[in-house]
Amino acid sequence: MGCFCCKTTGAAKEPKKLVYSWVERKHLDPADYVMENLNGCTAYKSPGSIGGQQFVVRNCQDSNIYLLDHTGSVTVDDCQRCTIVLGPTKQSVFVRDTIHSTVVVACGQFRVRDCTSLKISLFCSTQPVIESSRELQFSCYQFYYNQLADQFVKADLNIWNNNWRTVYDYTWNEGDNWVVNEEPIFVQLSEELHKYGITNESEKSIVPLTKCNQQSGENCFVAFACGTEASRFVQALQSHETDLLLIKCNYSDGKDEKVFQERAKIFGNKKVETIIGLQIQGPHAISKCSAILANDFPQFITMISKTDTEAKELIKVFFHIFESEFQP
8 A cells, every 4th residue: 555645746855965174074074174283393384285274283382373363163282382363263262281382372261271381362252261370471462464454354353343452360379370461462474474464562562552441540431332433433543642541441232132221222223233332441531532533533422421531430330231241
């Protein structure tokens, strides 16, 4: 007896062929995503050579290592006296058992364990964590090469959400295991990488340079409805030599509807799709920021505080949800 469900008219359709992820990746050679056992040399991966894959750096000494492409995750193990520059990493970067080295990294999550004497130039979307480590020095990520901005987008990293200085220390011992360096860490760059436009210069960095709260000088709060406009304003602060410091910045959009709606109120009746808030600090901060906006960028959609008291209140309201996610 035939089955009604099996009856067909005309030629039978060929079933759709399933393609599994491990089949699509079968052409990848794992050796292309590992750098290990380097001693006294310079090695790099060029833009486009990693393409968001996982990468491993291990057992290297006295070497300069550059991954100039976006990655999925990176582990660094057992390295000594190395300079390690990592391209934007979507998920985690985990550094273990590494000593007397410099690490330049932009990532979603950052963790250090069992390390000593590291200089870390950091962009991190979440709170960086250290464990069983000492003599760590953190600074704000300041770096550039020609393809970096596109790689930040591919790694789903937003330049305005950098938590480099909110370190949480799991190490159970007395004493300071880490410090914040207000000045960007300088990295000696190989000449053969100049073809990629690579530089340490803060003026070219796509990530804004944020400083620690000085607890002195006037505060100013400025909000923008466009990331490009916020970047141009921050560049103007530097070029005009205003002596003003960018203390905090944060981005939000409709993905977090509750937070976004609360923040959007500062624009009144103006409809905005994104919001970038900046805390700026220094002598006569409000009048200097107002002058730059009025003279250089009158077409921008912005909101700026009118007094130091109003600025402090807006800063508290704008940043408190963002900062409450951190451990004490």
